[in-house]
Amino acid sequence: MNIRTFVKYLGLLTTLSLLAACGGGGNGSESVTEVPEPADNVPRFAYVTGSDTLSIYTVNPATGQLRHNGYIVAAGTSPASVTVDPSGRFAYVANQSSDDISAYTINASTGALTSIGAPVAAGTTPYSVTVDPSGKFAYVANWSSNNVSAYAIDAATGALTSVGPPVTAGVGPQSVTVDPSGRFAYVANSGSGYVSAYRIDASSGVLTIIGNSYAGSTLRSVTVDPSGRFAYVANGGSGDVSAFNINATTGALTSLGAAVAAGSNPQSITIDPSGKFAYVANSGSDDVSAYAIDTTTGALTAVGAAVAAGLEPQSVTVDPSGKFVYVTGLSYIATYAINTVTGALTALPTVAGRGASVAMAMTRGTTAVTYTPRFAYTAQYGPDIVSAYTIDAASGALTALPNTSTLSLGTSVTVDPSGRFAYTTHEVLFETPTVNVSTYTIDSTSGVLTRVGAAAAVASFPASIAVEPSGRFAYVANSASGSVSIHAIDAATGALTYEGFLAAESGPVSIAVDPSGRFAYVANNGSASISGYLLNASSGALTTIDLNGAIAGAATGAGADPTSVTVDPSGKFVYVTQINGVNAYVIDTATGALINASFAVAGGNPRSVVVEPSGRFAYVANGDSANVSVFSINATTGFLTNIATVAAGGQPRSIAVDASGKFAYVANAESGTVSVYTIDAASGALSSVGTIAAGTFPVSIATTGSIQ
Incomplete structure (x- = not known):
């Protein structure tokens, strides 16, 4: 499998502020106080290759949590490696099956990726890509053509231009890295068992061979410590790590002695920003090895036993702050906290990935990513309007905006991931497709909705709509016709184009897409x-998953009268409200099958369930008991524990939590209001902020926010 090298020295440019003040005593002297520059080691966005896509995550620098932030379809085929330039403005992906490199610009505020033209040709089977510390050059190890491609980076656009013909490497070059000085490059050759060292021309980026140094068997990954004095190689075949001293003048490598044992089939190695610790992902033994580095000699000493990971870990990355380790593997990303004294790892909750998550790269900056709530919208089963509100980012309070005319008998409302479009479904009982899903653009400043053209044709009685994380497709659960309809979303207008449908079971009333x-x-x-x-x-397109393990396409039991479904932010658990409570399921992240169902009692006639962004608490709106049940979530099993109940309005039908995770909103159908709550970040407890009028019989609520 592929391995990736973690690119150090990522980050956004920071400025140095000086505060000048006049001296006392009238002597005209001036004293200058230097204000420390903000640290540029705060992790912001992570990018992970897998299943012909590039997934985007935001990084919580306090907890290490990765939060899904959409994905893009890769410009090439079989993306194997990803890296980010030191400025954090550009990302580059090596596509091993299409033999090319894709380049993207990075939106500094949202982390969104935009392709920079067509992919650029590489050698055959490019396995690894890296950018030098100056951000001027990129290098690619081509496994099948046994060479290294070099490119100049356009500082303004990020576009790549080939720097001469590829340079010969050993057999099966699988990993490439550049030392912190930007003067030397190193390539781990899996087939020939040695590391090739190259001198980098500072002006042109051209590589000149320095020499080869033998390591272990089947080299998978090479990295250089932050001081630039030591290089380390993960040897997949011999199950160990080789260490080398780097000659500061020539770049030549000298072995530091016998290799140090790792786990089975180590795939990737990285060094933390302090240079004190090294970490190795072992694909064969499904674990992570940790080592302390002697900063004088470069020698490695194992830090306890290897720590368990998921199946076949492929890459390991340390975040820019040096507090967390991330390991990618088969359909997951594992997170660990680093003991900054010993280097030992403590496992934290994992998140789901897209298929075989192969490689990760991360940007950094001076501030953490923040989510700010902006607007809320309710669908009403009575009049033909959608109610809109602004959200006070400090208190969570709602202020009404002008209503928007639409179809009557609204059943659900949702907002696309970009916050630019909203959609409502409407109860229209016909056996043939009719116009019953409305589309709106959202004014980014005011939050006011504007309908986009005619409503879209769906099937009979659409009850729920969901937009998948990339924002390109919408799915509608059609209750009377027992189907799920598929719609393509116009990226410019938000308009829906009907793409067909797939049969569901009887009476589908709610749909959710995993993050x-x-x-x-x-x-x-x-x-x-x-x-x-x-x-x-x-x-x-949709393909039915075998959920019960018996007959392909068969559904799994959900208890009596299921009313809503949601997926938690990690992508590991599904929650379904039914007649007296909530069912919890674990998602098999490889297949999508649901396993290990558990049940938690809620209030009377639960109607809606939501999980707040940290994934630690769930909330259920109970229609008949007019309240909200609060649950804590077991991060390993997904099981729910009821910890509180708070009053709501009459017949609460829908509940939403804003993007910041600070506020919850409940649409109360019978009382025609929205209840507003603050969420205690530590306990998950809800505290009422009040209510606001929401028209006649509001049955669904959705919120949107911004990322900065």
């Missing part, structure tokens, strides 16, 4: 079941 964008789940009220679907990232 990785791979799976969709539907709650079927009529058949008391859950249907699952695999999403095609390119076409948006």
